[in-house]
Every structure is written in C-alpha cells, then in structure tokens.
Amino acid sequence: MSTYVLETAPGPVFTDPAKPRTLRKYLDWDPKGGDANGTIIDTEKTATVAAGSKLFSSGRGVIYEITSGGVLKSYKDETASGGSLLTPVKTYGTGWNSFQRTWASGGRIFGQAAGGEIAVYAQSDSAAGGGTITLLASKIASTSAAAVAIGVSDDVWMAGSVIYTLRSGEITAWPYSERTAGLPPNQIVHPGVGAGTVIGSGLNDAVLAWSPGPGTIHTSTGSNDYTGIIRGYVGTSSLTLANAEVKAGLYGDVFADTATCLADMAEGQPYFGTRPDDGGAPVVAAPSEDDQDPAPEGSRFFKGRFTLGDGKPASGLQVAVEATDVGADDGSTAELPLLGTATTGADGSWSIPLPAQLPQEVQLAADANGGAVNAVASAMGVTSNGVAVNGVDHVSAAPNTAPTAVRKLVGSAASDDVGRAAKLFPLISDDSPSAPEPSDAEYAKSWAYEQERATVDLTDGKPIPEWQNATGPLPVNYDPYIVNGVDTKGLAVTPYDGGCDRTKKVVQSKKIYYTAVAEGHAYWDSKASVDYDSKLASIVDVAVKTGSNWSVQGTSSLGSSMGISTGYTNRGPYFAKQWKVPIEYKKIKETWKCGGNNTFTRYVVAPGGYKVPSGGATGTYGKDVRSKDGYAGWRNSPQANRAYVSAGSYFQISKNKSHKMAGAVSAFGVSLSASTQYDKEHRQRITAGTNNNERHYIWGRNGSVSGKPGVFYSY
Incomplete structure (x- = not known):
C-alpha cells in the first residue's frame, strides 16, 4: 500500500x-x-x-x-x-x-x-x-x-x-x-x-x-x-x-493511499521494477572462528605525522609522547609520564617504540586497558612571524606480550590512521581559570546533540565535521589560523626555543555516555544478531579544543576486560540497529609551559573504560540503520561486494574490524566516531529464513564480505 x-x-x-x-x-x-x-x-x-x-x-x-x-x-x-x-x-x-x-x-x-x-x-x-x-x-x-x-x-x-x-x-x-x-x-x-x-x-x-x-x-x-x-x-x-x-x-x-480493503502481505523479497541480475553473487558460509588473522607487526610503536595548516610537512620538530591513562579523577593535578621523543622527518612523520619497561602507573593503566597504552604526541613550534603553534595526536601502542586481540585492536587503529596527519594550530597564552561547565541546556544547542537525538543515522557514512561547537551549531567559516589579521597556515615553522616542560592534567568532569560499537542487519525473512562479549574492543575518537571549537585529533584504544556479555540475538525481519555500550568519558584540562614562562592550555574530551551507571543498562539499542538495507542498497552496491546466504543458513563476521561509525556518541556536546575489532567475542551475524527457499543477499560496505567489509547489509 x-x-x-x-x-x-x-x-x-x-x-x-x-x-x-x-x-x-x-x-x-x-x-x-x-x-x-x-x-x-x-x-x-x-x-x-x-x-x-x-x-x-x-x-x-x-x-x-x-x-x-x-x-x-x-x-x-x-x-x-x-x-x-x-x-x-x-x-x-x-x-x-x-x-x-x-x-x-x-x-x-x-x-x-x-x-x-x-x-x-x-x-x-x-x-x-x-x-x-x-x-x-x-x-x-x-x-x-x-x-x-x-x-x-x-x-x-x-x-x-x-x-x-x-x-x-x-x-x-x-x-x-x-x-x-x-x-x-x-x-x-x-x-x-x-x-x-x-x-x-x-x-x-x-x-x-x-x-x-x-x-x-x-x-x-x-x-x-x-x-x-x-x-x-x-x-x-x-x-x-x-x-x-x-x-x-x-x-x-x-x-x-487508503484502500477499501487490505490483502495479506506479499511473499518474497520486495523490489520495484525489474530486479537486475545478481552478478553471480557467490554463496557464503560462516568462517571458522579459529580462522583468525595474525596479530599485526609494529603494534608496539607509537607513530604519526604532523603538517602545517596548509598540509605541507612539518619537518624538524621535536615530538614528545606522554601516557594519558594516568592520574586520579578526583580533581587533583597529575603529570603525564614521558614515554619518548622523536623528531619529525622530511615528510612530517615520526615513530618511537613503546618502552620495554613502563613506569609503574602506566603499566597499571595498561593492565586495566587489556594491555593497550594510550598516549598523546605533541609537537611545538613557532611561525616565522612569532606565533606559537602546537600539534596534538592521540595514539596507541601495545607490547608483544599483550593479548593478540589487543594487538589487533591497536593495529586496526593504526591502519585507520594511514595517510592521516595531525595539523599544527596557533596557540595563545592562557593563564585564566577554565570557564564554568556548560549546562545541559547549552549542550542541547550543539550539532552533536542533534545527531544523538535522531533515531536514524544522519551521517550516512560521511565523516563528522572538522570543527564542532559544544554549545551551538557547527561553526561557519571558522579559521583558527588567522592571528592578529595574519593567515599563519602557510608560514614556515621552526622548533620552539627553550623547549616545553611536561604536560599536567586535571579531570574537570566525567560522565557515562552510551556509545555505538556495532550494528546488525536483517531484511526480508532473516534475523540479525550482534555479540559484544567478554571485553571492550573498540577505538574511539579523542577531541581537542582549539579556540572556541573542538576537532578530532586522534583516537584511544579501549581494550579493558568487561567480564560480561551484551548484544542482541535473532531480531528481524526488517530490522537493523546499532548496539551501544556505556563508556565513561572525561573532560580534561591540560597545561604546560614552553620557553620558560609561557603557559599554554588545551581541553580534551577522551573515552575511558566500560562502566555501567547505577541502575543503568549494560547495553542498549542505538540508531535505526535500516535505510542501508533493501533492494535499492543492493542494486547500487559494487558487484564484487555481493554474496548470498542460502535459506536456513547463517553468515557472520568475526575477524578484521568494523567500519568507523561516525557520530557513535555525543560526549560533552562533541560528536565522536568509533569502530570495533571483530573476533570470537565481537561478531555480526545474519540467519536466513526458509521462505520460498530463496537466497538472502548481503553485501559489504567497504569490500567483499569474505575480505574486509567493515559491516554487511541485507536484502
């Protein structure tokens, strides 16, 4: 009808x-x-x-x-x-x-x-x-x-x-x-x-x-x-x-278009017009859970790349890498432990190995995080006209002794960052106390709040905006490189004279937000299941404030043991939902001094561990993503990504990583993305029904369903 x-x-x-x-x-x-x-x-x-x-x-x-x-x-x-x-x-x-x-x-x-x-x-x-x-x-x-x-x-x-x-x-x-x-x-x-x-x-x-x-x-x-x-x-x-x-x-x-009478629903997969040929889509069966990819080499290295505001390499700058998952949450100030330094190369890239012997507090934090070490890499410089600039990148590493699943998680974060660069932004000395925490009503005016409030995925696969305002709409024509009327983005940058001291941080606020970590899809005559069991295995954005606005500057790997199972089983037909778990987020104020007496401040929104609020849900449904499924989605998908599940059988993804879900969470008025490592405990599954003994078509978002699809959709 x-x-x-x-x-x-x-x-x-x-x-x-x-x-x-x-x-x-x-x-x-x-x-x-x-x-x-x-x-x-x-x-x-x-x-x-x-x-x-x-x-x-x-x-x-x-x-x-x-x-x-x-x-x-x-x-x-x-x-x-x-x-x-x-x-x-x-x-x-x-x-x-x-x-x-x-x-x-x-x-x-x-x-x-x-x-x-x-x-x-x-x-x-x-x-x-x-x-x-x-x-x-x-x-x-x-x-x-x-x-x-x-x-x-x-x-x-x-x-x-x-x-x-x-x-x-x-x-x-x-x-x-x-x-x-x-x-x-x-x-x-x-x-x-x-x-x-x-x-x-x-x-x-x-x-x-x-x-x-x-x-x-x-x-x-x-x-x-x-x-x-x-x-x-x-x-x-x-x-x-x-x-x-x-x-x-x-x-x-x-x-x-109201009818005078109604007939029973039509049987078979719905489509409009003439259904095109399936392109020889192959039948797929669920892979063995023992058929896992090996842990990536190089997961014990912190690495990244810095550029100027115009995208040119920021070479010859010292990079300091400091552990971030340290310090108390009681409002006391903690000094971030230094894990190593490096100098950016001609292309702006840098790399340092994870120390063989970690400071005790860093080791304890890593143990609580399943072995993954989260850190912030900072590069400080000054433009040719004397404007101080700073680049920030949040990165992760894991030792070879860490569980294979954690090393895969860190490796997948690194693969997400291939080709990505952290930009240097102008800094202004700030010795004033931080502004009061905005109210819920102020946060409700943000773009991130609107994304969170929607029942459907508004990003439609697009990345979140480069800049966000936590208490208002997206900034228009925002340019952080204009300082005193001068555009600094293309000016030459040299190392900051006198260097910088260690970063100090204080947790200003912490709050639990439910974060989308997976999704399942089941169209006609099928059922969807999502498993998110035993441990946290997700990568979540970290946002940093520059001026009055926020931008994503790296990620944190969350690999802590949860000791619980959560997800949904056999939902459908015509069902597709994200699954969200409670993660505690922190709003942090960081300060450091450079050149002896210039104090600089930055504010950070970063994810912490899995934490169920008192009386709260261990997991909950997220956005409706059924718009990705159905005849139109399958018709428009690359033929190489298509496959079908035979009637009465099932298929699941249990290796590689999920696609990056833009707007997976809105924390403190800032929208962040997240992805999850698929393994024995983290899976997306579809179970096909037996109606008319028909095929049940699926296709990968990023590639073949037997390769690295990220997520598969259903028709």
Missing part, C-alpha cells in the same frame, strides 16, 4: 514557508498486519511540491493539492507504470485555503472551516480524480460532537466510511453515513456522523496518524525532525500494538 510523506529537512527550513518541499513515496509492505512482519519501504520516487501547498489523498493513487493561493488541483500517482509521482489531472476552483483541515476518502472530500462547520464534496470520478466536484446540500454542523473533536484534534484522516481523530494520545472512530432513502438518483445526498468511539488511548507520543485501510492504523512520534518512530496497530473496536517500530526517521506530513 502506497504511503506518502511530504517532507522538509529538519531545521530552520521548517519555519520557512518560501522553501519547496519533497513528496516521497513509500510502500507499506504488511498493511493488513500493521507491519507485524513488514516495514514501510522507500521506493525512491519523489516529486517537488511548491511552498505553502497542502496535500491529501483519497485512494487509488489520487492526490489533491491546495496551493498557497487556495486553488485545488488533482494528480495521479503513475509511478507503477513508469510515470511521475504527481501526474497532473485537473485544476479546480479557488477558495480551498479557507478550510483549516481537509481530508478525503474515495469519492468524498471534506473541508472544515475555521468556525468548525464541515463541508462535504462529491467527486464524480474518484478513480482518476478528474471528475466534477459538487458540494453536498447538507453540511456537518459545527456544534456536532464530531466537528468539535476534529477541530481540536492533532490529526484527522479517514478509512472506508470511518473518520478518525487523534487527540492527546487518544484515537476516536466516528462512523460517517449518507441518507439517500426516497431521493431521486440525480439529487445530492445528505451526510451525517454518528457518535464517536475511543478505540485507542495512552498513545502519548503520537503526533500523526493514518490508515492504509480499514482495521490498521499507523502513528508517528515526530513530524518535523528526525526522531519520528512509526508504530503499527490493528483492530476496529480496540487497537492492538502490532509493531512498536515499523520504521524510524520519517519526518513531515504523512498520508496513505
């Missing part, structure tokens, strides 16, 4: 009436069952709707538009036969914008005026939407219970001969009838509405509702942002929840 969404990208444009909007067509795959075994699928068919227009449908693919000038127009959805979504049919008269509410069903169009009275019109050609529209002689009085309820409702719609209203979480059904007894066929009939019956209550998060047909109702929790969750209900006299999350992230005004 067709479902239409008149959408506008969330944000300020919602309040801008001058911006056109997009009408998008979806298909409700299991309307009769309230999508207990289905979902609402994007057909990728769209149309542009003029600013200020209102849309509603009457069934059979007929869609009406009331323009900003009050003109009524009818259209036909011809996408099923290769035509356009809004194929023009007929233009009617003006004055339709006098109605505060309009809706339709079959051959009847309803309009409620501001005073509450409801006019009813007859459409002589309801199948095509191009007939004569005639006002019925009798209107529904404004004083009737139905008119009053409709006037104050959150939403109104119709299915068959029943008008429905949604008001403060309560759905009421109002039977509609027309009196025709004794009237000649050529006379207009007279409408009437019976007493309303409450068929659903307690739906307190519902702001929109619609019906694909009699006996089924869908509600949405949001209409003007990305948080909207669609729920499916069935029943006529009393609603029963069929699916608590049919789909997430639909935003805008939703209306359905």
Whole structure:
C-alpha cells in the first residue's frame, strides 16, 4: 500500500514557508498486519511540491493539492507504470485555503472551516480524480460532537466510511453515513456522523496518524525532525500494538493511499521494477572462528605525522609522547609520564617504540586497558612571524606480550590512521581559570546533540565535521589560523626555543555516555544478531579544543576486560540497529609551559573504560540503520561486494574490524566516531529464513564480505 510523506529537512527550513518541499513515496509492505512482519519501504520516487501547498489523498493513487493561493488541483500517482509521482489531472476552483483541515476518502472530500462547520464534496470520478466536484446540500454542523473533536484534534484522516481523530494520545472512530432513502438518483445526498468511539488511548507520543485501510492504523512520534518512530496497530473496536517500530526517521506530513480493503502481505523479497541480475553473487558460509588473522607487526610503536595548516610537512620538530591513562579523577593535578621523543622527518612523520619497561602507573593503566597504552604526541613550534603553534595526536601502542586481540585492536587503529596527519594550530597564552561547565541546556544547542537525538543515522557514512561547537551549531567559516589579521597556515615553522616542560592534567568532569560499537542487519525473512562479549574492543575518537571549537585529533584504544556479555540475538525481519555500550568519558584540562614562562592550555574530551551507571543498562539499542538495507542498497552496491546466504543458513563476521561509525556518541556536546575489532567475542551475524527457499543477499560496505567489509547489509 502506497504511503506518502511530504517532507522538509529538519531545521530552520521548517519555519520557512518560501522553501519547496519533497513528496516521497513509500510502500507499506504488511498493511493488513500493521507491519507485524513488514516495514514501510522507500521506493525512491519523489516529486517537488511548491511552498505553502497542502496535500491529501483519497485512494487509488489520487492526490489533491491546495496551493498557497487556495486553488485545488488533482494528480495521479503513475509511478507503477513508469510515470511521475504527481501526474497532473485537473485544476479546480479557488477558495480551498479557507478550510483549516481537509481530508478525503474515495469519492468524498471534506473541508472544515475555521468556525468548525464541515463541508462535504462529491467527486464524480474518484478513480482518476478528474471528475466534477459538487458540494453536498447538507453540511456537518459545527456544534456536532464530531466537528468539535476534529477541530481540536492533532490529526484527522479517514478509512472506508470511518473518520478518525487523534487527540492527546487518544484515537476516536466516528462512523460517517449518507441518507439517500426516497431521493431521486440525480439529487445530492445528505451526510451525517454518528457518535464517536475511543478505540485507542495512552498513545502519548503520537503526533500523526493514518490508515492504509480499514482495521490498521499507523502513528508517528515526530513530524518535523528526525526522531519520528512509526508504530503499527490493528483492530476496529480496540487497537492492538502490532509493531512498536515499523520504521524510524520519517519526518513531515504523512498520508496513505487508503484502500477499501487490505490483502495479506506479499511473499518474497520486495523490489520495484525489474530486479537486475545478481552478478553471480557467490554463496557464503560462516568462517571458522579459529580462522583468525595474525596479530599485526609494529603494534608496539607509537607513530604519526604532523603538517602545517596548509598540509605541507612539518619537518624538524621535536615530538614528545606522554601516557594519558594516568592520574586520579578526583580533581587533583597529575603529570603525564614521558614515554619518548622523536623528531619529525622530511615528510612530517615520526615513530618511537613503546618502552620495554613502563613506569609503574602506566603499566597499571595498561593492565586495566587489556594491555593497550594510550598516549598523546605533541609537537611545538613557532611561525616565522612569532606565533606559537602546537600539534596534538592521540595514539596507541601495545607490547608483544599483550593479548593478540589487543594487538589487533591497536593495529586496526593504526591502519585507520594511514595517510592521516595531525595539523599544527596557533596557540595563545592562557593563564585564566577554565570557564564554568556548560549546562545541559547549552549542550542541547550543539550539532552533536542533534545527531544523538535522531533515531536514524544522519551521517550516512560521511565523516563528522572538522570543527564542532559544544554549545551551538557547527561553526561557519571558522579559521583558527588567522592571528592578529595574519593567515599563519602557510608560514614556515621552526622548533620552539627553550623547549616545553611536561604536560599536567586535571579531570574537570566525567560522565557515562552510551556509545555505538556495532550494528546488525536483517531484511526480508532473516534475523540479525550482534555479540559484544567478554571485553571492550573498540577505538574511539579523542577531541581537542582549539579556540572556541573542538576537532578530532586522534583516537584511544579501549581494550579493558568487561567480564560480561551484551548484544542482541535473532531480531528481524526488517530490522537493523546499532548496539551501544556505556563508556565513561572525561573532560580534561591540560597545561604546560614552553620557553620558560609561557603557559599554554588545551581541553580534551577522551573515552575511558566500560562502566555501567547505577541502575543503568549494560547495553542498549542505538540508531535505526535500516535505510542501508533493501533492494535499492543492493542494486547500487559494487558487484564484487555481493554474496548470498542460502535459506536456513547463517553468515557472520568475526575477524578484521568494523567500519568507523561516525557520530557513535555525543560526549560533552562533541560528536565522536568509533569502530570495533571483530573476533570470537565481537561478531555480526545474519540467519536466513526458509521462505520460498530463496537466497538472502548481503553485501559489504567497504569490500567483499569474505575480505574486509567493515559491516554487511541485507536484502
């Protein structure tokens, strides 16, 4: 059953009436069952709707538009036969914008005026939407219970001969009838509405509702942002929840191509048009869990590369590498232990080995982190016009004695960093005390907060922005290299005269945030499982403040033992969710002196260990990522990445690392990314059903599913 969404990208444009909007067509795959075994699928068919227009449908693919000038127009959805979504049919008269509410069903169009009275019109050609529209002689009085309820409702719609209203979480059904007894066929009939019956209550998060047909109702929790969750209900006299999350992230005004009756859901994999050849996708079977990659060589080295602001190598600068996972969290100041120094080469690169004998406090921190040592590499210099610059990179290393899984984790962090460089940024001396911790209300204004609040993945595989503001929107035209009106990014940099002392740190704040570490996908007739067992095995970004804004400057490897198991098992069909675990994050103030008396300050947001809050969850569901699955995703995927799972079998990833999930967490108003090392305890699995004994297609995001896919999607 067709479902239409008149959408506008969330944000300020919602309040801008001058911006056109997009009408998008979806298909409700299991309307009769309230999508207990289905979902609402994007057909990728769209149309542009003029600013200020209102849309509603009457069934059979007929869609009406009331323009900003009050003109009524009818259209036909011809996408099923290769035509356009809004194929023009007929233009009617003006004055339709006098109605505060309009809706339709079959051959009847309803309009409620501001005073509450409801006019009813007859459409002589309801199948095509191009007939004569005639006002019925009798209107529904404004004083009737139905008119009053409709006037104050959150939403109104119709299915068959029943008008429905949604008001403060309560759905009421109002039977509609027309009196025709004794009237000649050529006379207009007279409408009437019976007493309303409450068929659903307690739906307190519902702001929109619609019906694909009699006996089924869908509600949405949001209409003007990305948080909207669609729920499916069935029943006529009393609603029963069929699916608590049919789909997430639909935003805008939703209306359905309501049918007079509903059929059972179609069997087989849904697709639109002609399904292309699968390209000879090979069958895949789950690899043996003993078939593991060897631990990477070189994981005991800290290494990186520094550049100037314009991307040219920052050569000849001393790099100091200091351990970061040390010190108390009680507000006391700790000095970071020095692990070694190096000088950047001609290409800006540097490398130092992990000391064979670690300082005691560093060794204790590494033991608690599964053997991984996290550190900060700093390079200090001065431009040709005397501006101090500093480069920061957060890196990890692990000794050869560390468990293989931890060495793989550190090695995968290093492989993520291939080609990445840390830039030098201008520094300004700062001896003032730090600013007060921003309030939750201030953090709620940040871009990171909006990403966290959304029920769907807004990044769509894109990296997070280079700069973020923890208490506001993304900075525009931010350039940290302009100092006293001079652009310093391309100026020559030499070592800072007199050198710098050891970095001191104090933990200003710490807080637990649930962080996405894995995800599973299961489309038609399949089940998804995610295992995140026994130990923490993730790589998470570290953010550093430069001026008034934050940027990601390296990562931390989290390999501590959890001693628990978490994840989800056999969820589906039409299911894809990220899995989140609680990780404690710290906001840290770091200070150091250079040249004898110049004090410099930087602020850092860094991940710590796995920590379950008192009374909190050991793990929880994250964002809905079903948009990555389905026919369109498979059709657009590289053929080399495709494979299929035979009916009744399963496939899983249990080696290499996951893809980097942008926006995996929002900590202290800063959005950070994360990835996970796959192994015996960290897996993504799909189990194929046996419906029609059909193949279940999967494809890797980054490559072949038998190579290094990062994550696999499902169709």
